[in-house]
Amino acid sequence: xxxxxxxxxxxxxxxxxxxxxxxxxxxxxxxxxxxxxxxxxxxxxxxxxxxxxxxxxxxxxxxxxxxxxxxxxxxxxxxxxxxxxxxxxxxxxxxxxxxxxxxxxxxxxxxx
Amino acid sequence: xxxxxxxxxxxxxxxxxxxxxxxxxxxxxxxxxxxxxxxxxxxxxxxxxxxxxxxxxxxxxxxxxxxxxxxxxxxxxxxxxxxxxxxxxxxxxxxxxxxxxxxxxxxxxxxxxxx
Numbered sequence: 001x002x003x004x005x006x007x008x009x010x011x012x013x014x015x016x017x018x019x020x021x022x023x024x025x026x027x028x029x030x031x032x033x034x035x036x037x038x039x040x041x042x043x044x045x046x047x048x049x050x051x052x053x054x055x056x057x058x059x060x061x062x063x064x065x066x067x068x069x070x071x072x073x074x075x076x077x078x079x080x081x082x083x084x085x086x087x088x089x090x091x092x093x094x095x096x097x098x099x100x101x102x103x104x105x106x107x108x109x110x111x112x
Numbered sequence: 113x114x115x116x117x118x119x120x121x122x123x124x125x126x127x128x129x130x131x132x133x134x135x136x137x138x139x140x141x142x143x144x145x146x147x148x149x150x151x152x153x154x155x156x157x158x159x160x161x162x163x164x165x166x167x168x169x170x171x172x173x174x175x176x177x178x179x180x181x182x183x184x185x186x187x188x189x190x191x192x193x194x195x196x197x198x199x200x201x202x203x204x205x206x207x208x209x210x211x212x213x214x215x216x217x218x219x220x221x222x223x224x225x226x227x
Contacts (some may be wrong), residue, residue: 049213102156
């Protein structure tokens, strides 16, 4: 069975500080991994994805994530937080059967 | 380009009333289609997914059902709503075939409040 765990349901950072949102997955096969962002009352927007190849993946808005198979992790980072980064972030895994499973989300607050 | 439409955006329904939420995708054929529910603090719960017309897989027992009457149309229904059906419902799609692991593309969601 596939599962995704996001440690920390709420994360607060100061504007300009490093953003680190954690995601661990359990998968019996090599996973496809995704990070999404959600603004209030909107659908989810893709930030970045890992399928194969380079384990450091760059996405939109300055975000990046690194796939670490040995740690079964796919943490999301951004060197310098901006006020517009305040949102809900979701990590997801895609199974070979085309189902997508999501973590419970991390709400990011950016403090001026 | 492909687009996904989901409606209505908001809905307030009394307990025991029926439900019909509709989702359509344009600009592609034979997409994989998904319904998710998002409850506060609980992330996204996969409700149904479909890889083709008339092919519906249910993830969890629900007071809900799904149908796919046309290739790019996905409908979420209930005969009698419960208070616990309140939430934010999201439709999503990926290209069919599964040859390349494409991400999910989401609609804007429907906020359902059961009173």
